[in-house]
Amino acid sequence: MHQGETLLTVRDLRVEFPARGGVTALRGVSLALQGGRTLGIAGESGSGKTTAGLAAMGLLPPGTRVTGSIRLGERELVGLPEKEYRRVRGRQVAMIFQETSTALNPVLKVGDQLRMATRAHFPGSKDDVRARIVAALESVRLTDHTRVLRSYPHELSGGMCQRIVIAMALSCGSRVLLADEPTTALDVSVQEEILALLRTVVAERQLALMLISHDLAFLADLCDDLVVMYKGQIVEAGSAQSVISSPAHPYTRALLECIPSLHSRRGTLPELREYEAPSAQGCGYRHRCPWRADPCLEAPALAAVAASAERSARCWRSAEVLRQSVTESESVV
Amino acid sequence: MDPDHGVQVTVPEASATAAQSRPPASPLMSAEEVVVDYHLGRGRTLRAVDHVSFELQPGEVLGIVGESGSGKSTLGKVAAGFIRPDHGRVLVASDGSALQDRAQRHPRGYRDVQMVFQESAAALNPRLPVWKLIGESVRPDRLLSHPWGSGRTQLRDVVLAQLGRYGLSRALIDKRPAELSGGEKQRVAVARAMLASPAVVVCDEAVSSLDVSIRAVVLNLFKRLRDETGVALIFISHDIAVVAHLADRILVMHNGRNVETGATAQVIDEPKDAYTRQLLAAVPRLER
Numbered sequence: 001m002h003q004g005e006t007l008l009t010v011r012d013l014r015v016e017f018p019a020r021g022g023v024t025a026l027r028g029v030s031l032a033l034q035g036g037r038t039l040g041i042a043g044e045s046g047s048g049k050t051t052a053g054l055a056a057m058g059l060l061p062p063g064t065r066v067t068g069s070i071r072l073g074e075r076e077l078v079g080l081p082e083k084e085y086r087r088v089r090g091r092q093v094a095m096i097f098q099e100t101s102t103a104l105n106p107v108l109k110v111g112d113q114l115r116m117a118t119r120a121h122f123p124g125s126k127d128d129v130r131a132r133i134v135a136a137l138e139s140v141r142l143t144d145h146t147r148v149l150r151s152y153p154h155e156l157s158g159g160m161c162q163r164i165v166i167a168m169a170l171s172c173g174s175r176v177l178l179a180d181e182p183t184t185a186l187d188v189s190v191q192e193e194i195l196a197l198l199r200t201v202v203a204e205r206q207l208a209l210m211l212i213s214h215d216l217a218f219l220a221d222l223c224d225d226l227v228v229m230y231k232g233q234i235v236e237a238g239s240a241q242s243v244i245s246s247p248a249h250p251y252t253r254a255l256l257e258c259i260p261s262l263h264s265r266r267g268t269l270p271e272l273r274e275y276e277a278p279s280a281q282g283c284g285y286r287h288r289c290p291w292r293a294d295p296c297l298e299a300p301a302l303a304a305v306a307a308s309a310e311r312s313a314r315c316w317r318s319a320e321v322l323r324q325s326v327t328e329s330e331s332v333v
Numbered sequence: 334m335d336p337d338h339g340v341q342v343t344v345p346e347a348s349a350t351a352a353q354s355r356p357p358a359s360p361l362m363s364a365e366e367v368v369v370d371y372h373l374g375r376g377r378t379l380r381a382v383d384h385v386s387f388e389l390q391p392g393e394v395l396g397i398v399g400e401s402g403s404g405k406s407t408l409g410k411v412a413a414g415f416i417r418p419d420h421g422r423v424l425v426a427s428d429g430s431a432l433q434d435r436a437q438r439h440p441r442g443y444r445d446v447q448m449v450f451q452e453s454a455a456a457l458n459p460r461l462p463v464w465k466l467i468g469e470s471v472r473p474d475r476l477l478s479h480p481w482g483s484g485r486t487q488l489r490d491v492v493l494a495q496l497g498r499y500g501l502s503r504a505l506i507d508k509r510p511a512e513l514s515g516g517e518k519q520r521v522a523v524a525r526a527m528l529a530s531p532a533v534v535v536c537d538e539a540v541s542s543l544d545v546s547i548r549a550v551v552l553n554l555f556k557r558l559r560d561e562t563g564v565a566l567i568f569i570s571h572d573i574a575v576v577a578h579l580a581d582r583i584l585v586m587h588n589g590r591n592v593e594t595g596a597t598a599q600v601i602d603e604p605k606d607a608y609t610r611q612l613l614a615a616v617p618r619l620e621r
Binding site (some may be wrong): 044045107158186188189190191192214215216217218220221254255258259261262268269270271272 | 350401402483515544545546547548549550552556557571572573574575578601611612613614615616617
């Protein structure tokens, strides 16, 4: 929170899908993206993490009810007419998707696709456009431009395709980058390369990166700050390192425990189980929470965790949960 | 009413006793020098699996790790009998018999090895309800005579009685795949594989598209089924941490070749091959 200016601010964002029977995907989410920093958003399917990304890109389906505010610098994005959004999308906020195979057009050469994307925002001479593309390819460490630009997506490996998608996002000079599970479809060793690449571009270009994933181990590697989402709300936020090493919300603890690690093999993994029937009242995590108690019948707010001001959690007992996590992590060492 | 409806559900237990009584020296499956070539046209071929051999003991979990293109899925399909190797052979010992080329034991030789895929959505017929999806493998239409009878109601009851074992709620019995969550679909696929009472289940990236918490549930399910029924698993994944969690032995594939095989602890703690070390180094770590 020290370096870089705030590039994107989300305040109390609510997203409802009336067409899908009034499902509320986000219930008041606030976060900020800063230049040169990576914010991780963790959560399972249905937690609203992808919706948060799509909302910032203005890509939610028509008819979606969006309230709250998404500010890009001085500009309010919520309610921005589509015509104006087109100038923002790609140019100021860009998104990297999980499936490169669907993000790239299979019947067009990579060069043509990069050219179209770049020219949509920077209608310049052929040489200008090419210079931009080459610069972008170089920043994603693809040096064999001629061959890459002449290839069709199927002629390139998954890792190279993902680099091209990143290059496409960079070629238009966007400083806010949203990446939704950018490496899930890739092999572990390629994943590592893409992560390293993202780390370098964020530092080099002082980008603000929002990294969305269900895998906390993956986010721990790359992120400065971390937000954990559950049922459309932020349940825990703080610096990635402190959240991972000493979670203050029972859900974060549960998510961390069920990751198989190389060193704790062969045991039974703890499962998220239901202790009681889910209810609409009170804390949304109560029915699955081993820490539940009487106060949980009322919904807790996202509040600072006693120990430190930069940590917050949506739990009445966050101080106790944090203390327990700290004790456990100390006993391991 | 007795949920079992007088139906004897003995087959998985039977294979458990078979697994225990068989001396560990006799493998359940043996792949010998398997080679698979893919023909790319214009006379070009790609050797996907290059002289790979392995043995699978009863009740053992063999993990196969490697990246895309390493040949791990092709090897799994050879083990399941979907692909005939261009060279080498796969022997299966089913029903306590000696190792035999499975072609000679048709159809038992194929039915004995079941497969669970990554995309359960694609692996399940969207038009069938859960009881039919699972029931198909209990009574694959006149393919085998089965002691559980042929009546439709009875088959539904058999499946109903089994759902709990796979962590599925009984309320799901008439649901179709579109109405199930990802984890439920994968558990249906597991139930379908297990109710054919196989000796071996080949799981190809069976937990890769699941959320971490659901992945834990499905991994625990595999572990429990192995412990309870003695079924052997071939567990294929690109994620060595997931494989290490479940497997007794790990086989590492790289460019179609088997670069390292060994007990899990040995492969993880003292990897011999450079590529294995690279895979291990790429595992994201929570400890910083």
